[in-house]
Amino acid sequence: MSKFKLAIGLHNHQPVGNFDHIFEEAHKQAYSPFLNLLLKFDKIKISLHQSGILWVWQEKHHPEYLDDIRKMVERGQIELMTGGFYEPILPSIPDRDKLGQIDMLNNYLRKHFNIDCTGLWLTERVWEPHLPKVLHQAGVRYIPIDDTHFLYTGFELDDLKGIFITEEEGYVIKLLPIQKRLRYLIPFGTVEKVIDELKKQADINPKGLAIYADDGEKFGVWPKTYQHCYEEGWLEDFFSALSDNSDWLEVCTLGSASMTEPVGRAYLPTASYAEMLHWALPSKAFAEYEDFETWLKETGKLEKYGRYVRGGHWRGFLSKYDESNLMHKRMLAVSARLRNISLKRSDKSDIIEKAKDHLYAGQCNCPYWHGVFGGLYLPHLRQAIYENLIKADNLLNSLEKNEISKTETDFDCDGKNEIILQTSKFSAIFKPSYGGSLIELDCNEHNFNLNDTLTRRKEGYHWKLAKARLDDGENHGKTESIHDIILTKETGLEKILAEDWYLRRAFIDHFFTPQTEIDNFLSGKFGEEGDFILEPYEFIKDTDINVVAMKRNGHLWRPDGAKPLTVEKRFYFGENSEVISVNYLLMAQQDDIHNVRFAVENNFNFQAGHADDRYPLFNGEKINGVYLDSLIARRNCKAIVLRDEWRKLQVALSSDIDADVWQVPIFTISLSEGGFEKVYQGTSIVFNYNITLKKGHPFELTFLLFAGKPENMPNRFLMACLKSMA
Numbered sequence: 001m002s003k004f005k006l007a008i009g010l011h012n013h014q015p016v017g018n019f020d021h022i023f024e025e026a027h028k029q030a031y032s033p034f035l036n037l038l039l040k041f042d043k044i045k046i047s048l049h050q051s052g053i054l055w056v057w058q059e060k061h062h063p064e065y066l067d068d069i070r071k072m073v074e075r076g077q078i079e080l081m082t083g084g085f086y087e088p089i090l091p092s093i094p095d096r097d098k099l100g101q102i103d104m105l106n107n108y109l110r111k112h113f114n115i116d117c118t119g120l121w122l123t124e125r126v127w128e129p130h131l132p133k134v135l136h137q138a139g140v141r142y143i144p145i146d147d148t149h150f151l152y153t154g155f156e157l158d159d160l161k162g163i164f165i166t167e168e169e170g171y172v173i174k175l176l177p178i179q180k181r182l183r184y185l186i187p188f189g190t191v192e193k194v195i196d197e198l199k200k201q202a203d204i205n206p207k208g209l210a211i212y213a214d215d216g217e218k219f220g221v222w223p224k225t226y227q228h229c230y231e232e233g234w235l236e237d238f239f240s241a242l243s244d245n246s247d248w249l250e251v252c253t254l255g256s257a258s259m260t261e262p263v264g265r266a267y268l269p270t271a272s273y274a275e276m277l278h279w280a281l282p283s284k285a286f287a288e289y290e291d292f293e294t295w296l297k298e299t300g301k302l303e304k305y306g307r308y309v310r311g312g313h314w315r316g317f318l319s320k321y322d323e324s325n326l327m328h329k330r331m332l333a334v335s336a337r338l339r340n341i342s343l344k345r346s347d348k349s350d351i352i353e354k355a356k357d358h359l360y361a362g363q364c365n366c367p368y369w370h371g372v373f374g375g376l377y378l379p380h381l382r383q384a385i386y387e388n389l390i391k392a393d394n395l396l397n398s399l400e401k402n403e404i405s406k407t408e409t410d411f412d413c414d415g416k417n418e419i420i421l422q423t424s425k426f427s428a429i430f431k432p433s434y435g436g437s438l439i440e441l442d443c444n445e446h447n448f449n450l451n452d453t454l455t456r457r458k459e460g461y462h463w464k465l466a467k468a469r470l471d472d473g474e475n476h477g478k479t480e481s482i483h484d485i486i487l488t489k490e491t492g493l494e495k496i497l498a499e500d501w502y503l504r505r506a507f508i509d510h511f512f513t514p515q516t517e518i519d520n521f522l523s524g525k526f527g528e529e530g531d532f533i534l535e536p537y538e539f540i541k542d543t544d545i546n547v548v549a550m551k552r553n554g555h556l557w558r559p560d561g562a563k564p565l566t567v568e569k570r571f572y573f574g575e576n577s578e579v580i581s582v583n584y585l586l587m588a589q590q591d592d593i594h595n596v597r598f599a600v601e602n603n604f605n606f607q608a609g610h611a612d613d614r615y616p617l618f619n620g621e622k623i624n625g626v627y628l629d630s631l632i633a634r635r636n637c638k639a640i641v642l643r644d645e646w647r648k649l650q651v652a653l654s655s656d657i658d659a660d661v662w663q664v665p666i667f668t669i670s671l672s673e674g675g676f677e678k679v680y681q682g683t684s685i686v687f688n689y690n691i692t693l694k695k696g697h698p699f700e701l702t703f704l705l706f707a708g709k710p711e712n713m714p715n716r717f718l719m720a721c722l723k724s725m726a
Contacts, residue, residue: 017384286460487675
């Protein structure tokens with residue numbers, strides 16, 4: 001006799017670049033205890049997806065976990081699912097990389113478990129209508145996907161009693177609607193409520209099907225869930241209840257569910273789960289969406305009209321955050337270069353395969369977006385993406401003649417050209433249309449993006465900060481979903497909230513008002529006389545291949561009127577040099593301009609702001625108690641060094657004229673699964689000059705920028721300092 005079916009799917013993942021102790025904690029608190037408990041209930045079958053990143057880590061650190069999985073696969077208790085090996089958002093990468101990533105995980109699972117997968121876990125359930133074709137071509141025959149996607153299309157919840165068919169150009173895959181209600185009940189509702197919900201569905205449709213699929217981290221990693229699921233016994237009680245109701249309820253794999261008779265055909269819109277679409281909205285729309293959804297709940301209209309309310313689009317993160325877009329376009333550039341070289345070369349397949357692996361690692365989704373889970377705000381995750389992309393580029397460099405090159409192209413896809421200059425030591429991307437700033441500087445030998453900072457923004461959730469309670473480790477009542485809980489990791493964070501109005505990168509040209517001091521700059525509320533930050537510079541094309549030159553005819557806006565002013569800057573790169581020379585020329589065009597406060601801002605990020613092995617030196621002097629996250633101003637300074645002993649890397653910036661130098665930390669306040677937290681995003685170095693500009697007489701200034709191993713720093717930097725750099 002047929003029974004009502006509950007198909008269970010579990011998804012486990014840790015990002016590329018995450019700390020080893022985080023992997024270990026997740027394994028011990030979620031992945032391992034869940035599996036150990038499941039072993040005791042051999043009648044309960046589930047589908048399991050793990051990213052390749054996690055499989056490889058567990059193979060190295062916990063091979064017994066793979067042994068247990070292998071036993072459970074062989075006895076039919078666990079069905080394994082495929083996906084992108086490094087857990088990319090599939091619509092965000094080229095089709096060739098989609099196929100490659102899926103094939104890579106398929107090969108791993110075939111090698112270790114002797115199975116072929118037909119089900120795929122869609123990363124963050126980000127769906128776009130063109131996916132069925134490429135998924136079918138990859139051997140995928142079914143995917144679990146949120147019921148929310150169906151509701152957006154106009155389906156009723158009562159319609160979602162089984163699986164559906166969809167296609168693109170006749171390439172068919174099956175869709176298994178994940179029930180949002182079950183996602184919220186498991187494990188946050190009582191076991192009785194879960195069984196009651198399943199029983200209610202079975203009474204209406206005795207031979208029907210319910211799909212539950214969600215993150216495995218909900219069972220031990222999310223706040224208070226280890227205590228709830230294991231110490232208090234929720235998960236064991238749940239498994240027992242499923243077993244006790246086996247007279248009418250069959251627990252099966254997603255693959256088994258996919259073999260049931262389809263109940264219809266569906267063409268889904270671009271979507272993800274509701275929270276993701278909410279997070280993708282700009283901050284003002286984010287807050288308005290939340291207000292509207294709250295109003296619908298309070299007026300009892302959400303259940304009826306909620307499906308007509310949806311947020312943005314996953315790709316909205318690429319417009320919401322410039323940093324996300326720059327990282328994404330860097331990834332696409334590496335992918336295109338790899339494809340082009342692969343088509344021309346077949347004799348260096350080992351190097352190409354290594355480059356491909358680094359490219360795929362650089363496609364890991366987590367740092368490309370931001371929500372409760374999104375890792376854009378986590379510098380170590382961004383750094384890992386850039387590290388892999390730079391490694392891939394370096395491997396491709398080894399296959400081509402390594403000469404200096406300069407390219408003009410619309411790198412970030414905004415309709416305006418950027419300048420890319422590459423040497424053996426550096427890869428630099430300039431944006432003439434945006435203040436002529438340097439938006440990326442990669443130190444190739446260290447596989448490191450020096451300018452990987454994050455602009456401080458007003459986020460739609462910041463208003464909740466005043467309501468957040470300190471996470472003191474106590475359980476204040478029921479276990480809550482991270483989508484509902486409001487915690488903070490420390491008090492007073494609202495006092496350091498700040499918003500920047502420009503992208504925090506390198507060689508940003510300021511003309512401060514007389515009242516602007518270091519505290520104003522720290523707060524983001526400072527006066528600016530010039531129009532040289534957001535406005536375009538002209539790219540001067542008739543220069544040597546190793547020179548990037550830009551010029552702007554702008555103004556200083558004074559109470560007595562606009563003062564025309566020209567700023568020209570030239571960047572000189574040597575083919576095999578770790579030093580970049582930057583020459584500025586400022587000229588008043590119509591009148592003398594007095595009391596000009598010209599400043600050049602550079603932002604660098606070494607991830608750890610408060611660590612003994614990372615610190616600044618002013619004129620060669622190390623100051624006790626001063627770290628990269630310290631706020632400090634130094635007068636009559638010619639050189640500053642930011643030293644990273646852990647990476648054996650340092651950046652030195654020197655000026656040929658004495659300056660007042662500010663070191664200003666960049667802190668953001670973001671919301672994570674653990675609550676509100678302060679995150680160090682880099683250090684801003686500002687060279688300040690008080691000058692007078694005589695009409696027609698150029699004011700010239702030269703910076704030298706060194707990035708490399710400390711022992712490689714040339715003597716000209718040493719001579720710029722007043723004390724030894726020993």
